[in-house]
Amino acid sequence: MTAAFKSLPGKPRFLDYGCGAGHKLIEKINEGWDAFGVEIDDNARRTGRELGLDIRAAQKNRIDFADDYFDEIHLNNVLEHLHEPVAILTEVYRCLKGGGRLWIEVPNIESYDAQLYGPLWRHLDVPLHLNHFAPDTLDAMLRQCGFDEIQTRTSDIPPLNFKLYYIKGLYTVLKKYYFSKVGPSPLRLTRGLYFVLSRYIKYIFHRKTKNSGALLQVLCEKGETSFST
Numbered sequence: 001m002t003a004a005f006k007s008l009p010g011k012p013r014f015l016d017y018g019c020g021a022g023h024k025l026i027e028k029i030n031e032g033w034d035a036f037g038v039e040i041d042d043n044a045r046r047t048g049r050e051l052g053l054d055i056r057a058a059q060k061n062r063i064d065f066a067d068d069y070f071d072e073i074h075l076n077n078v079l080e081h082l083h084e085p086v087a088i089l090t091e092v093y094r095c096l097k098g099g100g101r102l103w104i105e106v107p108n109i110e111s112y113d114a115q116l117y118g119p120l121w122r123h124l125d126v127p128l129h130l131n132h133f134a135p136d137t138l139d140a141m142l143r144q145c146g147f148d149e150i151q152t153r154t155s156d157i158p159p160l161n162f163k164l165y166y167i168k169g170l171y172t173v174l175k176k177y178y179f180s181k182v183g184p185s186p187l188r189l190t191r192g193l194y195f196v197l198s199r200y201i202k203y204i205f206h207r208k209t210k211n212s213g214a215l216l217q218v219l220c221e222k223g224e225t226s227f228s229t
Contacts, residue, residue, distance in 0.1 A: 017088070035053070069096075073092050074102075075103070089141065093147060102147070104219075112203070117199060150220050152218045156213045
C-alpha cells in the first residue's frame with residue numbers, strides 16, 4: 001500500500017517500530033528523513049547497527065523517545081506479536097507530533113481468507129501471533145489511545161506473486177491439516193490437498209469487498225490525509 005503523505009517543513013523524523021535489520025530506515029533516509037528503529041531481535045538489531053542505523057532495543061510497554069518527536073511511525077505486522085498492543089499504541093500517540101501520522105498493517109481476522117481456512121488459517125500463527133484484529137476493533141483501539149483521524153482499508157495477497165507468498169502459505173495450511181490428527185495417512189494427505197486446492201480456487205475467484213482482504217491497513221493522522229488511489 002502507498003499512502004499520499006503531505007510534505008512537512010524541515011527534515012522530518014521517522015520511526016519503524018519492529019524494523020528488523022532496517023531496510024525501511026534506509027529507504028526513508030534516502031528520501032531525506034531522519035530515521036530510527038526499534039527491534040526486539042538482537043541479531044537483526046546488530047545487523048542494522050553495523051550499517052550505521054539508529055536501531056534501539058524494544059522495551060516493555062514503552063518507546064524510548066521524547067514526546068512529540070516523530071512525524072511518521074510505522075508498525076508493519078507488529079501489533080499481532082505484542083502482549084499489550086494498547087500500551088504501545090498509547091506510546092506511539094505520545095511520540096507523534098501534532099499532525100504526525102501512524103501507518104499500521106496486520107492480518108485481518110474478518111477476511112475472506114480467514115473464513116475459508118478457519119482454525120487452519122496461516123495468519124493465526126499460534127503462538128507467534130498473540131492478537132488478531134478486525135477493522136472495527138482496531139479502529140476502536142486506536143480511538144481509545146487518542147487517535148481520531150482514522151482510515152482503514154484491506155488488501156488481498158496476490159495468489160501468484162513473485163515471491164509465491166500465498167503458495168507457501170497453502171503449504172503451511174496443508175501441513176497443519178495433515179498432522180492435525182495422530183497417524184497421518186495417504187488418504188488424509190489426499191483430503192488435505194483437496195481442502196487446500198478447493199479453497200485456493202475459491203480465493204482466486206471470490207468477489208472482493210471493502211473488508212474482505214487478508215491484510216488490514218490503517219492510516220491515522222492528527223490532521224487530514226488520505227490513501228492514494
